[in-house]
Amino acid sequence: xxxxxxxRPSLAGAEVVSASLARHRFRPLEGLVWLAMLAGYxxxxxxxxxxxxIFIMCLFVLSLDIVVGYAGIVTLGHAAFFGVGAYTxxxxxxxxxNEPFLGLLTAAVAAGLVGILSGLIVLRTTGxxxxxxxxxxxxxxxxxxxxLGSVTGGSDGLQGxxxxxxxxxxxxxxxxxxxxxxxxxxxxxxxxxxRILVGSPFGRSIVGIRENLVRMRAIGSPVRLxxxxxxxxxxxxxxxxxxxxxxxxxxxSLSAITFTRSGEALIMLILGGxxxxxxxxxxxxxxxxxxxxxxxxxxxxxxxxxxxMLVLTVMFARNGVLGLVDSVLAWRRRAA
Amino acid sequence: xDQILSALVSILFHGLAYGMILYVISVGLSVTMGLMGFANxxxxxxAMAGGYITVTLMNGFGIHFFLALVTACIVVALASVVLExxxxxxxxxxxxxxxxxxxxxxxxxASAAARYAWGPLxxxxxxxxxxxxxVDLGFRxxxxxxxxxxxxxxxIIAALWxxxxxxxFGAQLRAAVDNRRMAEAIGINTRRLFTATFAVGSGLAALGxxxxxxxxxxxxxxxxxxxxxxxxxxxVGGLGTVKGPFVAAVLLGVTDTTxxxxxxxxxAFFIFLAMIGxxxxxxxGLFGRA
Numbered sequence: 001x002x003x004x005x006x007x008r009p010s011l012a013g014a015e016v017v018s019a020s021l022a023r024h025r026f027r028p029l030e031g032l033v034w035l036a037m038l039a040g041y042x043x044x045x046x047x048x049x050x051x052x053x054i055f056i057m058c059l060f061v062l063s064l065d066i067v068v069g070y071a072g073i074v075t076l077g078h079a080a081f082f083g084v085g086a087y088t089x090x091x092x093x094x095x096x097x098n099e100p101f102l103g104l105l106t107a108a109v110a111a112g113l114v115g116i117l118s119g120l121i122v123l124r125t126t127g128x129x130x131x132x133x134x135x136x137x138x139x140x141x142x143x144x145x146x147x148l149g150s151v152t153g154g155s156d157g158l159q160g161x162x163x164x165x166x167x168x169x170x171x172x173x174x175x176x177x178x179x180x181x182x183x184x185x186x187x188x189x190x191x192x193x194x195r196i197l198v199g200s201p202f203g204r205s206i207v208g209i210r211e212n213l214v215r216m217r218a219i220g221s222p223v224r225l226x227x228x229x230x231x232x233x234x235x236x237x238x239x240x241x242x243x244x245x246x247x248x249x250x251x252x253s254l255s256a257i258t259f260t261r262s263g264e265a266l267i268m269l270i271l272g273g274x275x276x277x278x279x280x281x282x283x284x285x286x287x288x289x290x291x292x293x294x295x296x297x298x299x300x301x302x303x304x305x306x307x308x309m310l311v312l313t314v315m316f317a318r319n320g321v322l323g324l325v326d327s328v329l330a331w332r333r334r335a336a
Numbered sequence: 337x338d339q340i341l342s343a344l345v346s347i348l349f350h351g352l353a354y355g356m357i358l359y360v361i362s363v364g365l366s367v368t369m370g371l372m373g374f375a376n377x378x379x380x381x382x383a384m385a386g387g388y389i390t391v392t393l394m395n396g397f398g399i400h401f402f403l404a405l406v407t408a409c410i411v412v413a414l415a416s417v418v419l420e421x422x423x424x425x426x427x428x429x430x431x432x433x434x435x436x437x438x439x440x441x442x443x444x445x446a447s448a449a450a451r452y453a454w455g456p457l458x459x460x461x462x463x464x465x466x467x468x469x470x471v472d473l474g475f476r477x478x479x480x481x482x483x484x485x486x487x488x489x490x491x492i493i494a495a496l497w498x499x500x501x502x503x504x505f506g507a508q509l510r511a512a513v514d515n516r517r518m519a520e521a522i523g524i525n526t527r528r529l530f531t532a533t534f535a536v537g538s539g540l541a542a543l544g545x546x547x548x549x550x551x552x553x554x555x556x557x558x559x560x561x562x563x564x565x566x567x568x569x570x571x572v573g574g575l576g577t578v579k580g581p582f583v584a585a586v587l588l589g590v591t592d593t594t595x596x597x598x599x600x601x602x603x604a605f606f607i608f609l610a611m612i613g614x615x616x617x618x619x620x621g622l623f624g625r626a
Binding site for chain 1: 369375423426427430432433434436437438440441442443444445446447448449451452456560564567568570571575601602604605608609611612615616619620621
């Protein structure tokens with residue numbers, strides 16, 4: 001987390017300003033990520049379906065990073081919003097219209113609302129109590145989805161979701177071509193939004209709250225309101241990710257809204273690196289490719305390796321894979 | 337009327353047995369979290385290990401239930417000291433997020449290892465003769481196993497309270513929970529104190545896991561499955577106390593049993609709503625310090 005905030009005190013005023021502006025300027029390296037994703041479309045056509053699933057998790061983990069990494073709210077319940085988005089998109093497609101963008105919109109609104117409402121409860125607390133409350137909200141919503149079988153399909157899942165061709169042109173097919181581009185494009189917009197958000201004065205004040213709550217209160221920052229807003233924004237993004245899952249799989253299962261999904265997203269986040277936006281783009285692919293490879297190789301034992309990786313990451317690479325890259329770069333700069 | 341009363345007594349009895357087991361498993365977690373502020377989600381792993389050791393010793397080696405329980409308790413307590421010294425102690429100053437993910441990693445490894453060694457199915461515990469059947473308590477009969485659970489847990493709880501209220505170790509522990517720096521300043525070795533507490537807490541969890549193997553089924557997903565219950569007990573009861581979790585555990589046990597009996601459709605729903613309400617009313621738990 002230290003990579004994100006601190007400006008060295010030796011810089012003079014003007015330099016401080018230009019340095020902090022430079023930190024938020026777009027760099028060529030960032031374009032590489034997107035080029036790589038685009039290249040993946042042609043390089044590994046057989047992995048396109050998995051690719052779209054990875055993009056969806058990237059978006060979900062990105063939304064989690066805003067809450068956990070930037071605002072410092074350690075939540076175990078982010079899957080609640082993912083699940084609300086997934087179910088809303090499915091119900092919209094079945095009962096209203098199967099226009100995909102409408103599904104994204106309703107999902108975003110519903111998840112955002114649930115985010116604000118639950119935020120009003122959850123954000124009054126911190127630490128263990130906050131974790132328990134977020135966990136409880138996931139369980140309550142999970143049980144609700146499970147018991148309202150006539151609406152949600154209960155434990156059988158929500159079936160019969162159809163999706164109209166995107167922009168009236170491309171339909172989601174079995175080989176995942178359209179899904180790859182569609183989810184990739186939504187992820188790009190989500191990233192762009194998050195990128196601007198965290199660099200904005202609002203985003204900086206969120207980091208300020210994480211770093212020193214008392215001081216932010218003292219300078220008159222409306223702490224509670226800001227946290228609530230950022231929680232709602234993040235919930236909205238998570239809801240959109242859930243909607244994408246519904247649309248690309250044309251099915252909603254109860255697993256969309258479990259503690260396990262929250263936990264997986266947290267794992268992906270810490271593997272990649274917390275509080276740096278790109279953690280999501282590194283952690284989610286690593287986790288999901290590992291899952292894909294290891295589960296094929298040994299379906300019983302693969303969680304052991306995930307667990308071991310998690311323990312090693314926390315013990316030796318607290319800032320994730322990207323943190324490791326940073327350290328290597330810094331070490332080389334010193335050596336040169 | 338008689339039937340209602342009988343059902344009520346039965347619910348209370350089963351709820352009490354369930355709550356007692358939850359307490360014996362979770363109390364260590366409450367104390368360690370209160371003392372070191374360490375969010376150890378992997379506490380259930382110790383209970384699971386205790387359960388597996390007990391069942392394996394009984395079914396595989398024909399060792400008596402009581403002896404198997406004591407062995408499991410000691411083995412797990414010793415193993416937990418090694419874990420604490422090697423791994424946990426490095427993370428006391430780490431962020432909450434790091435601790436949570438580290439302990440989730442431990443849960444993953446433990447469940448995978450358990451699945452590998454014992455397979456995915458729940459372990460069946462064959463109770464010794466002396467504990468199967470019913471016992472007559474004068475006004476009506478109760479299942480012997482659950483009566484035994486309540487009695488043994490009662491004894492453990494009494495010993496725990498005596499130990500904390502009346503011994504030197506207990507006084508040091510209370511002092512360290514209240515104000516760790518002050519306790520260190522007057523010469524209490526809190527590191528050693530913590531290791532000892534951790535071992536006792538883990539041993540108790542193992543004991544609870546073995547004792548309750550017939551109520552909380554021993555299976556690879558154990559640590560994750562019941563994690564929520566342990567956490568409810570700890571967060572509702574309040575950190576750093578031994579009394580709070582007891583009240584919370586019995587409340588949870590009785591409420592859960594009542595819900596399963598009266599409104600099986602919405603049992604879990606009610607529990608979680610109640611917990612949300614309780615934590616909003618008292619964010620630090622029933623007996624927690626602000």
